[in-house]
Amino acid sequence: KLGMTIKKNDNFGDWYSEVVVKSGMIEYYDVSGCYILRPWSYAIWEILKDFFDAEIKKIGIQNSYFPLFVSEQALTKEKDHIEGFAPEVAWVTKSGNTDLEVPIAIRPTSETVMYPVFAKWIRGHRDLPLRLNQWCNVVRWEFKHPTPFIRSREFLWQEGHTAFATKKEADVEVETVLELYRRIYEDYLAVPVVKGIKSEVEKFAGGLYTTTVEAFIPNTGRGIQGATSHCLGQNFSKMFEIHFEDEKGERALVWQNSWAFTTRVIGVMVMIHGDDKGLVLPPRVATVQVVVIPVPYKNVDSSVMLDACHEVSQKLESAGLRVKEDTRDNYPPGWKYSDWELKGVPLRIEIGPKDIENKQVRMVRRDNFEKEDVPLDNVAERAVALLDEIQASLFKKAKEERDLCIKEVLKWDDFIMALNDKKMVLAPWCDDVEVEEDVKKRTKGDTGAAKTLCMPFEQPDLPEGTLCFASGKPAKRWALWGRSY
Ligand SMILES: O=C1CCCN[C@@H]1CCCn1cnc2cc(F)c(F)cc2c1=O
Numbered sequence: 001k002l003g004m005t006i007k008k009n010d011n012f013g014d015w016y017s018e019v020v021v022k023s024g025m026i027e028y029y030d031v032s033g034c035y036i037l038r039p040w041s042y043a044i045w046e047i048l049k050d051f052f053d054a055e056i057k058k059i060g061i062q063n064s065y066f067p068l069f070v071s072e073q074a075l076t077k078e079k080d081h082i083e084g085f086a087p088e089v090a091w092v093t094k095s096g097n098t099d100l101e102v103p104i105a106i107r108p109t110s111e112t113v114m115y116p117v118f119a120k121w122i123r124g125h126r127d128l129p130l131r132l133n134q135w136c137n138v139v140r141w142e143f144k145h146p147t148p149f150i151r152s153r154e155f156l157w158q159e160g161h162t163a164f165a166t167k168k169e170a171d172v173e174v175e176t177v178l179e180l181y182r183r184i185y186e187d188y189l190a191v192p193v194v195k196g197i198k199s200e201v202e203k204f205a206g207g208l209y210t211t212t213v214e215a216f217i218p219n220t221g222r223g224i225q226g227a228t229s230h231c232l233g234q235n236f237s238k239m240f241e242i243h244f245e246d247e248k249g250e251r252a253l254v255w256q257n258s259w260a261f262t263t264r265v266i267g268v269m270v271m272i273h274g275d276d277k278g279l280v281l282p283p284r285v286a287t288v289q290v291v292v293i294p295v296p297y298k299n300v301d302s303s304v305m306l307d308a309c310h311e312v313s314q315k316l317e318s319a320g321l322r323v324k325e326d327t328r329d330n331y332p333p334g335w336k337y338s339d340w341e342l343k344g345v346p347l348r349i350e351i352g353p354k355d356i357e358n359k360q361v362r363m364v365r366r367d368n369f370e371k372e373d374v375p376l377d378n379v380a381e382r383a384v385a386l387l388d389e390i391q392a393s394l395f396k397k398a399k400e401e402r403d404l405c406i407k408e409v410l411k412w413d414d415f416i417m418a419l420n421d422k423k424m425v426l427a428p429w430c431d432d433v434e435v436e437e438d439v440k441k442r443t444k445g446d447t448g449a450a451k452t453l454c455m456p457f458e459q460p461d462l463p464e465g466t467l468c469f470a471s472g473k474p475a476k477r478w479a480l481w482g483r484s485y
């Protein structure tokens, strides 16, 4: 069957798999954990890539490209840096049927590829700041259940790697890039995120601090890390001996950042906005924003209809919209409506004989199925306005739903209740590592343990003497907890 057969609230996992395949985003592949990104999803990646690429170039980041392969010696330069990750590393051990002398790793991330050469390039303060980005794929042989976009063994991302003379410059860039990630989610994908800092347990162990944008999937009650912007401090420059001679002629270690977002963002958007008819694409990332469909009538000359469709789509295109005319003569209009609803096209325009007579078109919104008749002369203006309305309405709806899923608690019992009610929990916390580890143990269940998602930058006020919900020690700050992907 071409259309959706599984309802989002009946079986979310199966609904998700069905929608990403039937909408034409994903094709399955015979290497486990790997997926084919078809044009319908790749075009979304390109829109986000174009936005982010333009924005980082505005602040002086340059793109480059480093090799896919990492020597064993480079990858294992610092045991503690990757020991925890070792099981995820994919290795090339043969060429043809000849074993390689030394196995070569496929990059899971590029610190160990880039930083040895950063040490060579950076000598004096005039070589700073060094700010590079690369758009590439990475491979991590994950063992958790793979999910298209959300968790795959190969994925696309950008990874920014920068080096500065001062911590201040690094701190500023961490925040600037995190704001770009917020914009990707909230302004393009219409997905609300919480900006915050990761706990000592959850941060990138090799770094100084990790900032994050956290999304939330109401259907599963799980948080999901949306993108990360790390300040590495001088940890990696110590490790890789990246020194520079500062103005005073003294040798100093550089301050570094690294930041990434991945194709996971597409999966989050599908999960948040999709419905029982299929995808619902936010207009700003919709490959096709408007589809124009003629409604032919028996014994009515269809060429008039087709001319009208063409005229309308020309108008929309000159208004800057991404339009598709569906003039296929081998499908009835009703079939086309379902097909484009499945693909999530935000706005449909129907043109039938009476529309021609009345010099109007019928516009139908994908998000709430509202219909309206629009005079031909007003088509472009109204379509632009409707698409903006759809974008805003998708975000508003998602934000309201997400806000309902954040429970503020002060006590352990309320914390557990909220978790089991598939919510995220904002609770006053003592910020002790062992307390976080303890909460993980105490919440271990078949659906996974709770952990801190972040300490939101926006903190509710914390009255003097408030105690930690888990340890009873004096609370230092509010933390957002939840089960996660
Ligand atoms: O998250 C980012 C932003 C872009 C650059 N990298 C950082 C930290 C990545 C953390 N990380 C994450 N996953 C890894 C998996 C591996 F197999 C491995 F060898 C290393 C890592 C690893 O270092």
Ligand SMILES: [Mg+2]
Pocket: 140
């Ligand atoms: Mg991982």
